[in-house]
Amino acid sequence: MDKKFVYADNAATTQVDPRVIDKMLPHFSEGYGNASSLYGLGQRAHEAVEEARKKVAAVINAEPKEIFFTSGGTESDNYALRGMMHSRRAGGRKHLITTTIEHPAILQTCKALEKEGFRVTRLPVDQHGLVDLKQLEEAICEDTVLVSIMAANNEIGTIEPIAEIGKLCHDKGVYFHTDAVQAFGHIPLDVKAMNIDMLSLSGHKINGPKGVGAIYIRSGLLLEPFITGGGQEKGRRSGTENVPGIVGLGEAAYLKMTEMEEESTRVRALQRRLIDGVLATIPQATLTGHPTQRLPGNCSFVFAAIEGESLLLFLDHMGVCGSTGSACSTGSLDPSHVLMGIGLAHEVAHGSLRLSLGRFNTEEDVDHILEVLPQVVARLRSMSPVWKD
Ligand SMILES: Cc1ncc(COP(=O)(O)O)c(C=O)c1O
Structure with missing residues (x-):
């Protein structure tokens, strides 16, 4: 294999498409x-x-008037939650519903809102990471303002039943926000048909630039401005527009839309090859997330008697970039809240590996992973005091 490395961490970030760079450059x-x-x-x-x-x-x-550009998914999530809850505070409604497996951009914002006196319900999910609609319905009460549930999970790739959640929220008269940072451009989303009131998205997960994203806010929905200043983005998000970044996001979104069907079919075939290959060649390997209702590129596993961090280092040495837990929390030794959320034991959750494939991956990449991963797992297990074959 003469290729230097295989990038299989597209859920963390993606390579910017050269066609996107071409569109951005003149704006610098x-x-x-x-x-x-x-x-x-x-x-x-x-x-x-x-x-x-x-x-x-x-x-x-x-x-178009329902799209507001931001600095990325984290800011969009912050705006959706804080903007909505703060704007409705005067009416005395203080309740927000989310899940235990959201991205920290949601979970940490919920914590901050709790400190301000808001009430948050965190719904559990099943072993595949799916929210239960009945539990959601039961959680909605008189003072519920907002439900925020991700469209697809960043670690295990599970796609939530967004259309059903949107309908339920609509029928119950509560607002629905979805963090679609992982889903946008990868699976079809329709804010009208799915009754979505707010949606967060980000440029760097769709072969676009980092540091730019957007929030969709349904027309007529009043939210306090998030960043005050010169009144850009119709006064909702002040600050001189990041023109090259926004142009890059627009082009990346356009390419995803026009190529989504073809790309997702191709990436799903790679995903199948990788998942089947890993499960066939590595003993005591388990796929995490939903077996079928998952994002096209996501291949997430746990391996018995393996430390995810060591696995990553060895894989890096063998030319494979992947991640364990969430890329945003790599560096911390706490087990992933998502893997804990789907009911895995601490020691099992520590042996996680997420390989996420995307636009620029090939069959050759998958075959390279399938060549090195079983060797690395076997090597680490041979050094492990807890491994029993
Ligand atoms: C589900 C989800 N939400 C939010 C974010 C944050 O997006 P950004 O990196 O654009 O701030 C991420 C990034 O990993 C994500 O996966």
């Missing part, structure tokens, strides 16, 4: 205008931002 050089300036240079930047807004809106069947 000759097209550097401030999108709020009235002269031609500024107006051309403004037009590029509006073009990107249309492209992002089209992916989720939203209106």
Whole structure:
């Protein structure tokens, strides 16, 4: 294998598509205008931002005026939760419902809201990571303002029943936000058909740039401004627009929309090859997440008697980039809250590996992983005092 390494961590971030870079570059050089300036240079930047807004809106069947650009998924999640809860505070409604397996951008924001006096219910999930609709229905009460449930999980790839959740929230008269950072551009999403009031998305998970994202906010839904200042993004999110980033996000979204069917079919075939190969060649390996209702590229496992961190280091040495737990919390030795959330024991959750495939992966990549992973697992187990074959 002459390839230097196999990148299989597309759920953490993705390589920017060269077609996206091509669209962005002119906005660093000759097209550097401030999108709020009235002269031609500024107006051309403004037009590029509006073009990107249309492209992002089209992916989720939203209106362009319902899309607001942010610095990424984390900011969009913060805005959705804080903006909604703060705006409804005066009415005395203080309850928010989420799940135990959300990204920290949601969970930590919920903690902060609790400190401010809001009440949060965290719904459990089943062994595959699915939310139970009956439990959700029972949790909704008089003072519930908002339900925030992710479209797909970043660690185990499980796709939640978003359309059913949206319908339930709509029928019960509560708002529904979904963190679609992992799902956007990878699976079809339709904010109208799915009754979604707010949706978070991010550029760097869809072969676009880092540090840019967006929030969809249903037309007519009033939220306090998140960042105050010069009144950009219709006063909701002030700050000079990141024009190259926004253009990159727009192009990445456009490419995902036009290529989603073909790409997801191709990536799903790679995913199948990898999952089947791992389960066939490595003893005591278990797939985590839903067996079928999962994101196209996500292959997540736990291996008995393995430490995820050691596995990652060995794999890195063998030219494979993957992750254990959530990339955002790598560096901490706490077991993943998602794996704990689906009911795994501490010691089992420690042996997790997420390999996430994407646009630039090939069959050759999968075969390379299937060649090295069984060797690495066997080597680590041979050194483990707890391994029994
Ligand atoms: C489900 C989910 N939500 C939010 C985020 C945060 O997005 P960003 O990195 O754009 O801030 C991530 C990133 O890993 C994610 O996977």
